[in-house]
Amino acid sequence: xxxxxxxxxxxxxxxxxxxxxxxxxxGSIVDYQVKxxxxxxxxxxxxxxxxxxxLRQGEEPVAFDHDCREGICGSCNLxxxxxxxxxxxxxxxxxxxxxxxxxxxxxxxxxxxxxxxPVNKDLSVDRSAFDRIIQAGGYISINTGGTPDANxxxxxxxIADRAFxxxxxxxCGACVASCKNSSAxxxxxxxxxxxALLPQGHVERKTRxxxxxxxxxxxxxxxxSNIGSCAAECPxxxxxxxxxxxxxxxxxxxxxSNNLA
Amino acid sequence: MSWIxxxxxxxxxxxxxxxxxxxxxxxxxxxxxLINLQMLRHDGGASFNFWAEFMGTNPVIRFMEIVLMLGLxxxxxxxxxxxxxxxxxxxxxxxxxxxxxxxxQWASRNMALLGTLLLIFLIVHxxxxxxxxxxxxxxxxxxxxxxxLDHPVGDLYSVxxxxxxxxxxxxxxALSQIALGYHLWHGFRSGFQTLGLxxxxxxxAIYLTGYGFSVIVSALFAVIPLVMFFSEAYQPxxxxxxxxxxxxxxxxxxx
Numbered sequence: 001x002x003x004x005x006x007x008x009x010x011x012x013x014x015x016x017x018x019x020x021x022x023x024x025x026x027g028s029i030v031d032y033q034v035k036x037x038x039x040x041x042x043x044x045x046x047x048x049x050x051x052x053x054x055l056r057q058g059e060e061p062v063a064f065d066h067d068c069r070e071g072i073c074g075s076c077n078l079x080x081x082x083x084x085x086x087x088x089x090x091x092x093x094x095x096x097x098x099x100x101x102x103x104x105x106x107x108x109x110x111x112x113x114x115x116x117x118p119v120n121k122d123l124s125v126d127r128s129a130f131d132r133i134i135q136a137g138g139y140i141s142i143n144t145g146g147t148p149d150a151n152x153x154x155x156x157x158x159i160a161d162r163a164f165x166x167x168x169x170x171x172c173g174a175c176v177a178s179c180k181n182s183s184a185x186x187x188x189x190x191x192x193x194x195x196a197l198l199p200q201g202h203v204e205r206k207t208r209x210x211x212x213x214x215x216x217x218x219x220x221x222x223x224x225s226n227i228g229s230c231a232a233e234c235p236x237x238x239x240x241x242x243x244x245x246x247x248x249x250x251x252x253x254x255x256x257s258n259n260l261a
Numbered sequence: 262m263s264w265i266x267x268x269x270x271x272x273x274x275x276x277x278x279x280x281x282x283x284x285x286x287x288x289x290x291x292x293x294x295l296i297n298l299q300m301l302r303h304d305g306g307a308s309f310n311f312w313a314e315f316m317g318t319n320p321v322i323r324f325m326e327i328v329l330m331l332g333l334x335x336x337x338x339x340x341x342x343x344x345x346x347x348x349x350x351x352x353x354x355x356x357x358x359x360x361x362x363x364x365x366q367w368a369s370r371n372m373a374l375l376g377t378l379l380l381i382f383l384i385v386h387x388x389x390x391x392x393x394x395x396x397x398x399x400x401x402x403x404x405x406x407x408x409x410l411d412h413p414v415g416d417l418y419s420v421x422x423x424x425x426x427x428x429x430x431x432x433x434x435a436l437s438q439i440a441l442g443y444h445l446w447h448g449f450r451s452g453f454q455t456l457g458l459x460x461x462x463x464x465x466a467i468y469l470t471g472y473g474f475s476v477i478v479s480a481l482f483a484v485i486p487l488v489m490f491f492s493e494a495y496q497p498x499x500x501x502x503x504x505x506x507x508x509x510x511x512x513x514x515x516x
Binding site for chain 1 (some may be wrong): 262264267271272274275276277279286343346347348350351352353354355356357358359360363364365366369371372444447450451454455456457458459461464476
């Protein structure tokens with residue numbers, strides 16, 4: 001294998017994996033052994049090996065979400081050894097490599113836990129609540145027609161950078177999964193502050209925060225108590241400052257919008 | 262539902278209530294602490310009783326006392342309501358393994374527990390001091406004279422000095438201050454964050470002030486009963502049940 005470490009010894013691991021047939025059945029932890037795992041494998045590749053073993057034995061493979069496997073799509077979402085996306089900071093599950101573990105380790109793998117994220121099957125959860133929150137206000141209005149000139153609207157670099165930082169949220173849900181309150185405020189605030197910072201977002205500025213917060217509450221997410229687990233576990237480093245910005249936006253919108261309902 | 266009730270029943274609105282009432286309660290703690298520290302003066306409680314009288318009679322303070330009680334009740338109710346709501350949001354199945362200690366502070370995750378401990382302490386504390394000083398039917402206070410006032414005042418000092426000779430009460434009081442310290446450790450900075458007051462220039466100072474505030478306030482509150490327990494210098498006047506006419510500046514405290 002190109003670029004692999006020749007000194008890296010294959011590992012044998014014990015996996016404790018959450019297995020659950022569907023939403024309506026109870027799940028439980030099932031133990032599996034995986035052998036000859038290369039330290040150069042990603043965590044998901046290690047699960048691929050497990051699934052091939054299971055298929056060979058005629059058992060049902062473990063369901064888990066994944067797509068790009070390069071840390072940008074936000075599909076992968078595993079709670080590994082008591083941490084969202086595993087023990088390494090600033091890393092999605094797919095970018096976590098087996099070299100972070102040692103031969104003989106026991107690894108517990110669970111799905112995101114939240115009332116708003118029901119388990120579909122095994123390690124795969126339904127995160128469509130996030131989609132509905134975005135639909136409630138995470139958009140801007142623009143004119144259709146010809147392609148606008150680049151940099152037509154002047155935006156200070158500082159503002160553009162801060163908006164971009166907020167925009168890097170990949171909506172993986174690690175914030176909800178690691179929050180004691182199962183609060184989605186880091187996710188919602190990333191979108192609210194990104195669009196509040198930019199002039200393009202100002203048309204829906206007040207209705208956006210009102211509607212997105214209302215939808216967030218409706219989905220059954222908890223209320224933020226500023227614990228900070230979310231920002232600590234966020235694979236792309238969305239900061240708590242965004243939640244403060246959202247709180248300001250919300251107070252301002254509720255106090256001054258024309259919405260009486 | 263009007264927009265006002267909708268705002269304050271939303272997740273952010275509920276947190277705003279917690280933040281505003283919590284920071285208001287912090288300001289009350291400062292006043293309470295400054296008056297408590299008067300007990301450590303070697304004047305037989307004259308200064309303490311003077312300020313206790315002021316707190317019990319000044320119309321502005323009496324009005325703020327009502328605001329304080331409403332704020333406290335709102336903080337307790339909303340805190341418990343949020344704890345229940347957030348627990349429900351977590352869902353039925355808990356994590357089998359959860360290393361939350363690696364991503365957050367213990368105090369931040371246990372505000373409801375700390376608040377409940379403080380509530381238990383507060384009930385004992387209010388029954389002992391506040392109810393007795395405000396309602397004569399609940400035991401009332403003996404009366405003493407203090408300098409600078411032409412009328413006798415309630416001897417709350419003796420209630421405190423007597424209470425602080427009871428080992429279990431001193432232990433409960435001092436241990437409760439640990440809960441207070443941890444509660445403030447998270448609560449102070451959290452209040453600012455909820456109000457949206459997060460700025461890269463000021464937030465480090467807010468954190469530092471909060472940590473300092475929590476340690477200093479809780480330590481001083483805890484030290485007062487401990488000093489009064491171990492030192493012979495702080496003794497209650499013997500309970501006579503009626504007006505004790507004496508000048509505290511000319512006579513040492515009765516032993």
